[in-house]
Amino acid sequence: MIEVKDLAKRFSRGRGAKAQVVPAVQGLSFTASDGVITGLLGPNGAGKTTTLRMIAALIEPDAGQIHVDGIDVARDPGRALARMGVLSDARGLYPRLTARENIVYYGRLQGMQADAASARAEQLAEMLELKPLLDRRTDGFSQGERMKTALARALVHDPSHIILDEPTNGLDVLSTRSLREALRHLRDDQRKCIVFSTHIMQEVERLCDQVVVVSHGRTVAEGSVEQLLERTGLTDFEACFVQLAFGEATP
Amino acid sequence: MSLAWIVFVKELLDALRDRRTLLVVVLSSVAVGPVMLVALSALVAGMEQRAESRELHAVGMEFAPTLRNYIERQGYAIKVAPADHEQQLVSRRFGDPVVVVPKDFERDLAEAVAPVVEVISSSANTRAQGSLGRIVGLLQGFNREQAALRLAYRGVAPALLQPLKLEERDLADPRSRAAQLTSMLPFFVLMAVLYGALHAAMDTTAGERERGSLEPLLMNPVPRSALVLGKWGAVACVGMLVAVLSCFSFLPAQWLLRSETLAAMFHFGLLEAAQFLALLLPLAAALSAVLMAVAIRCKTFKEAQASSTIVILAISLLPLVTVFNQDGERPWHLWVPALAQITLMGRVLKGETMAATDLLPPLLVAALLTALCVAYVARQLRRAAVR
Numbered sequence: 001m002i003e004v005k006d007l008a009k010r011f012s013r014g015r016g017a018k019a020q021v022v023p024a025v026q027g028l029s030f031t032a033s034d035g036v037i038t039g040l041l042g043p044n045g046a047g048k049t050t051t052l053r054m055i056a057a058l059i060e061p062d063a064g065q066i067h068v069d070g071i072d073v074a075r076d077p078g079r080a081l082a083r084m085g086v087l088s089d090a091r092g093l094y095p096r097l098t099a100r101e102n103i104v105y106y107g108r109l110q111g112m113q114a115d116a117a118s119a120r121a122e123q124l125a126e127m128l129e130l131k132p133l134l135d136r137r138t139d140g141f142s143q144g145e146r147m148k149t150a151l152a153r154a155l156v157h158d159p160s161h162i163i164l165d166e167p168t169n170g171l172d173v174l175s176t177r178s179l180r181e182a183l184r185h186l187r188d189d190q191r192k193c194i195v196f197s198t199h200i201m202q203e204v205e206r207l208c209d210q211v212v213v214v215s216h217g218r219t220v221a222e223g224s225v226e227q228l229l230e231r232t233g234l235t236d237f238e239a240c241f242v243q244l245a246f247g248e249a250t251p
Numbered sequence: 252m253s254l255a256w257i258v259f260v261k262e263l264l265d266a267l268r269d270r271r272t273l274l275v276v277v278l279s280s281v282a283v284g285p286v287m288l289v290a291l292s293a294l295v296a297g298m299e300q301r302a303e304s305r306e307l308h309a310v311g312m313e314f315a316p317t318l319r320n321y322i323e324r325q326g327y328a329i330k331v332a333p334a335d336h337e338q339q340l341v342s343r344r345f346g347d348p349v350v351v352v353p354k355d356f357e358r359d360l361a362e363a364v365a366p367v368v369e370v371i372s373s374s375a376n377t378r379a380q381g382s383l384g385r386i387v388g389l390l391q392g393f394n395r396e397q398a399a400l401r402l403a404y405r406g407v408a409p410a411l412l413q414p415l416k417l418e419e420r421d422l423a424d425p426r427s428r429a430a431q432l433t434s435m436l437p438f439f440v441l442m443a444v445l446y447g448a449l450h451a452a453m454d455t456t457a458g459e460r461e462r463g464s465l466e467p468l469l470m471n472p473v474p475r476s477a478l479v480l481g482k483w484g485a486v487a488c489v490g491m492l493v494a495v496l497s498c499f500s501f502l503p504a505q506w507l508l509r510s511e512t513l514a515a516m517f518h519f520g521l522l523e524a525a526q527f528l529a530l531l532l533p534l535a536a537a538l539s540a541v542l543m544a545v546a547i548r549c550k551t552f553k554e555a556q557a558s559s560t561i562v563i564l565a566i567s568l569l570p571l572v573t574v575f576n577q578d579g580e581r582p583w584h585l586w587v588p589a590l591a592q593i594t595l596m597g598r599v600l601k602g603e604t605m606a607a608t609d610l611l612p613p614l615l616v617a618a619l620l621t622a623l624c625v626a627y628v629a630r631q632l633r634r635a636a637v638r
Contacts, residue, residue: 095462
């Protein structure tokens with residue numbers, strides 16, 4: 001379970017007299033439970049990536065707390081990270097290593113033995129339909145193949161929490177479908193806590209059990225797709241999202 | 252520590268897989284020794300040949316049988332200089348000074364009117380200038396002989412004209428003489444080490460940022476110090492590999508020496524190679540850390556290449572301190588990275604013994620520099636990942 005409470009982060013741009021303080025996240029809260037797929041839905045620049053980076057202990061929040069299974073991320077980032085598999089916004093691979101070597105490297109860094117990590121890489125390759133590519137260098141991989149390798153790399157240590165930053169970016173229809181299948185499988189069979197950020201309505205409608213609508217760094221609504229539709233009295237989820245995300249700003 | 256080892260193994264594998272870059276670096280570092288030595292030996296052999304040639308180029312020697320007799324008695328062969336020798340000397344196509352004897356040489360000599368003998372050379376023509384002293388010395392010898400003969404004819408002891416006896420004594424042993432010629436070698440070895448570490452250093456820092464692989468890497472529960480230590484270890488390893496290769500390339504390169512004198516003077520055995528390595532390995536480690544510290548601030552490989560030019564420039568300019576500074580070696584030279592190594596490698600080539608106390612300052616500086624830069628990279632790592 002991931003609990004995010006009153007998270008805030010400001011960035012300063014520029015230097016000296018021209019310095020500007022830009023609030024990226026201001027008072028964002030949500031709870032993502034085990035066995036549930038939680039979607040962070042928000043327009044570009046709403047603070048989704050910053051939030052996920054703070055959950056992954058890459059950025060220190062200015063205020064607020066993040067707990068992963070009760071572990072305070074700020075205080076014990078190592079233990080928290082061991083429970084998380086993060087597919088971040090940047091998902092670069094090492095082009096001179098094979099897909100397997102890329103995956104095993106992260107497994108080793110997560111404290112796994114080389115054999116176990118290699119076996120796990122094969123298991124994940126099976127699930128993500130990556131098997132024929134496993135022992136090829138990632139240099140010539142397509143975007144979808146890269147994304148699958150990066151996902152396998154994030155999941156190598158079998159984390160109980162999976163955090164994905166816009167995972168379907170650049171994927172074609174078939175790859176998106178197989179990714180959705182994989183995520184459902186992880187939720188239903190392994191009771192993982194899955195959080196992913198997106199700005200694509202379709203994805204949220206098809207996949208998410210719970211939606212957190214984020215706008216201007218704040219949580220503006222939380223609930224299932226049905227609950228959100230009910231709350232706005234609309235039938236189209238896109239219209240519902242526009243009202244929730246921008247309604248208060250542009251009446 | 253085991254995490255740092257995992258990072259180290261991966262980074263080393265990654266660097267070794269980069270075959271093309273590695274091949275260029277290794278080939279150029281291995282080629283440095285042989286190429287430099289062969290070029291030097293060709294130069295020295297040419298100089299030796301010229302010195303041993305005992306030839307004199309002259310115009311109008313037929314007017315001076317006395318001079319010809321003297322020169323031939325000294326074992327010199329007289330050759331007729333080409334008609335356009337002046338032009339050829341200026342355009343450097345002709346590499347010997349030319350002696351021009353006047354028509355009335357014998358008559359003037361007999362009448363004790365000093366005939367003017369010209370020695371034509373050009374100070375812009377190094378080859379001709381090289382043998383000028385020899386030719387002038389030869390002609391002075393004729394002068395002395397004639398003077399002695401005239402004095403003896405008049406019953407004066409020639410020794411009266413020499414109240415002073417001059418004797419030159421050269422203190423340089425053959426190796427220190429050779430060191431004048433081989434003084435560029437340490438510089439080339441140093442640059443090979445720098446260029447060896449350069450690519451790997453940029454790839455593990457700026458390259459990692461450019462690929463977008465640094466952010467996910469930091470999302471593993473690994474202390475940043477372990478990540479940086481592993482990366483630095485791999486980069487230093489590549490730099491050290493180049494150092495070892497370029498030092499040991501001098502050993503077989505000696506067989507290629509064409510000049511026997513240089514071969515006798517340039518002694519580079521296992522002991523010298525070991526002393527070079529004792530200097531270069533710590534430097535390779537420090538340079539790796541410095542290059543990483545420079546490159547971690549850069550978002551792309553290209554930017555890192557531009558920034559690292561400063562390091563390359565500094566390393567190539569520091570040794571020049573000895574050239575600009577005519578005061579000779581100063582104690583502080585041993586506290587400046589690169590300069591210290593160049594100075595001490597020069598001593599090794601001169602055959603001087605290197606005291607452990609001399610080795611200490613550069614070692615301390617390298618250790619300090621490494622520690623500082625590694626700590627800096629570790630501090631910058633997280634900021635670099637998200638920016």
